[in-house]
Amino acid sequence: MMTEIPAVRGFVRMCTDGWEQGWHERNGGNLTYRMKPEEVEQCRPFFTAPREWNSMGVQADNLKGEYFITTGSGKFLRNVQDDPEHNIGIVEINDAGDSWRIVWGLENGARPTSEFPSHFMNHSVRKAATNGAYRVIYHAHTPNLIAMTYIMPLTARDFTRALWQSATECPVVFPGGVGVVPWMVPGGADIAMATSELMKKYDAAVWAHHGLFVSGPDYDITFGLMHTIEKAAQIYMLAITAGGGKIRQTITDDNLRAIAKEFGVELNEEFLN
Ligand code: 2HA
Numbered sequence: 001m002m003t004e005i006p007a008v009r010g011f012v013r014m015c016t017d018g019w020e021q022g023w024h025e026r027n028g029g030n031l032t033y034r035m036k037p038e039e040v041e042q043c044r045p046f047f048t049a050p051r052e053w054n055s056m057g058v059q060a061d062n063l064k065g066e067y068f069i070t071t072g073s074g075k076f077l078r079n080v081q082d083d084p085e086h087n088i089g090i091v092e093i094n095d096a097g098d099s100w101r102i103v104w105g106l107e108n109g110a111r112p113t114s115e116f117p118s119h120f121m122n123h124s125v126r127k128a129a130t131n132g133a134y135r136v137i138y139h140a141h142t143p144n145l146i147a148m149t150y151i152m153p154l155t156a157r158d159f160t161r162a163l164w165q166s167a168t169e170c171p172v173v174f175p176g177g178v179g180v181v182p183w184m185v186p187g188g189a190d191i192a193m194a195t196s197e198l199m200k201k202y203d204a205a206v207w208a209h210h211g212l213f214v215s216g217p218d219y220d221i222t223f224g225l226m227h228t229i230e231k232a233a234q235i236y237m238l239a240i241t242a243g244g245g246k247i248r249q250t251i252t253d254d255n256l257r258a259i260a261k262e263f264g265v266e267l268n269e270e271f272l273n
Pocket residue numbers: 027028029030074113114115139186187
């Protein structure tokens with residue numbers, strides 16, 4: 001069965017995990033995974049007759065011929081586990097690197113996520129930046145982080161510092177910090193380009209008043225990054241609310257440097273004083 005193949009099983013589990021966290025109301029959020037060649041071969045016996053090519057409006061040389069597992073446009077992540085064939089699918093990218101076609105799933109006329117252009121451009125950037133190691137792009141509507149985008153300046157520096165200071169593990173989990181995209185219309189080429197520009201530097205990009213985009217090498221690390229950032233945002237919002245808008249004390253820059261030294265990570269110095 002397709003759903004017994006680890007790459008697919010892990011994908012389905014991640015959709016369910018995100019749903020259970022409360023990050024995927026209705027059709028909110030989306031997930032894509034760039035498959036390894038051996039995973040494509042494991043899945044190939046289950047492929048259906050390829051459907052028509054669809055142009056994306058974006059192009060990437062380094063993703064020509066790749067295969068992605070993707071959530072479906074308008075589909076609810078809540079439903080993926082019960083009915084993967086209608087809610088997720090596998091798409092193949094053409095030799096020009098500018099179109100996809102469905103080779104499995106997304107039954108009854110479904111299409112890849114509306115954010116596929118964003119995911120695609122981010123895969124291209126992260127693949128290049130990590131020598132092919134990064135394979136997962138994940139977008140979720142994380143409530144506490146979204147709330148933060150109403151009360152904080154929309155800069156990478158402000159968000160990174162607030163999140164690093166909100167839990168001791170944060171600088172270890174995302175030493176590079178997070179980027180911030182101002183409010184933009186979702187689903188189009190513009191937000192795809194803005195996000196992928198930030199993804200050259202960061203593993204995570206906050207979408208103001210919308211959610212978070214993260215990238216990683218596998219499902220565990222990528223889900224863990226989303227989880228860690230949202231939990232830090234939750235702590236920040238709890239603290240700022242309980243403190244009536246004031247924070248009495250926090251993790252200092254010297255503390256952050258000490259953590260980095262102990263754990264052998266390099267903090268983005270731009271964000272330290
Ligand atoms: O998939 O989250 O950003 C629905 C969305 C669009």
